[in-house]
Amino acid sequence: MTDPYRIRPGATVRLAERATDDDGGLTKGAGKGRLDENIDRLRELQERLYAEGQRSVLLVLQAMDAGGKDSTIEHVVGPLNPQGVRVASFKKPTTKELEHDFLWRVHQKAPNQGMIRVFNRSHYEDVLIVKVHGWAPPDVIGRRYGHIRHFEELLADAGTAVVKVMLHISKDYQLERFRRRLERPDKHWKFNPEDLEERELWADYERAFEVALEETSTEAAPWFVVPAETRWYRNLVVSQILLDTLEAMDPQYPPPAFDPADYPPGSIS
Numbered sequence: 001m002t003d004p005y006r007i008r009p010g011a012t013v014r015l016a017e018r019a020t021d022d023d024g025g026l027t028k029g030a031g032k033g034r035l036d037e038n039i040d041r042l043r044e045l046q047e048r049l050y051a052e053g054q055r056s057v058l059l060v061l062q063a064m065d066a067g068g069k070d071s072t073i074e075h076v077v078g079p080l081n082p083q084g085v086r087v088a089s090f091k092k093p094t095t096k097e098l099e100h101d102f103l104w105r106v107h108q109k110a111p112n113q114g115m116i117r118v119f120n121r122s123h124y125e126d127v128l129i130v131k132v133h134g135w136a137p138p139d140v141i142g143r144r145y146g147h148i149r150h151f152e153e154l155l156a157d158a159g160t161a162v163v164k165v166m167l168h169i170s171k172d173y174q175l176e177r178f179r180r181r182l183e184r185p186d187k188h189w190k191f192n193p194e195d196l197e198e199r200e201l202w203a204d205y206e207r208a209f210e211v212a213l214e215e216t217s218t219e220a221a222p223w224f225v226v227p228a229e230t231r232w233y234r235n236l237v238v239s240q241i242l243l244d245t246l247e248a249m250d251p252q253y254p255p256p257a258f259d260p261a262d263y264p265p266g267s268i269s
Helices: 028-052 069-077 123-127 129-133 138-157 171-183 185-190 194-199 202-216 231-249
Strands: 056-063 085-089 116-120 160-168 223-227
Touching: 028 231, 056 069, 056 231, 069 085, 069 116, 069 231, 123 129, 123 138, 123 202, 129 202, 138 160, 138 202, 160 202, 160 231, 171 185, 171 194, 202 223, 223 231
Parallel strands: 056 116, 056 160, 085 116, 160 223
Antiparallel strands: none
């Protein structure tokens, strides 16, 4: 299910040629049923990862504005045990953060052993919005791709499975979501007039995403471009990516530090 959306190392990426609306040939009911099955299995593997306490998972989510990051987190990660999950959102850097290298604030949010960490936006903002607006020179941006690859290799070497997802939408779909936010008073808080200014830079953002995907999708930290306009299917695919990651890790419960035979259940009180 997920393989068509994976960006292979060295591949050329053309986002305009990739579907934004897909259902994988499934009905909505079948898709939601499979999502429920995935969530049940994810809960089991999450508990084993937490109990093992030796490795971790980092799920990076990036998208154009209104791409559905919050909703994806709610439906895929929300049902998991909150004791073993943390979500980090990266907004405009603070003055203190700007006094350090661009990865400084990100590295502090890397997952602890036994944890699943979700980045809602991430270090990729420093080769996306920063690049589009020219807030750093081109040679600095160019070097950052290498820094990102090495950073993610470091995390992988330390036992963190890194998986990255771009939630892919069209410009027309984005406009539909913006209009919906204005039509519903309970969604007004999600509308930012500055998003309309960023929308004018759609082509620049699209190209910045393409370069980032081409430069930083590796075997250790792959990128997936997931069609995100059919939301139940988006949730299913992202859950499958996370499930595949944990299945490959195959975390195990640690052996007890005592002999269970010494404590028959009926003997304790």
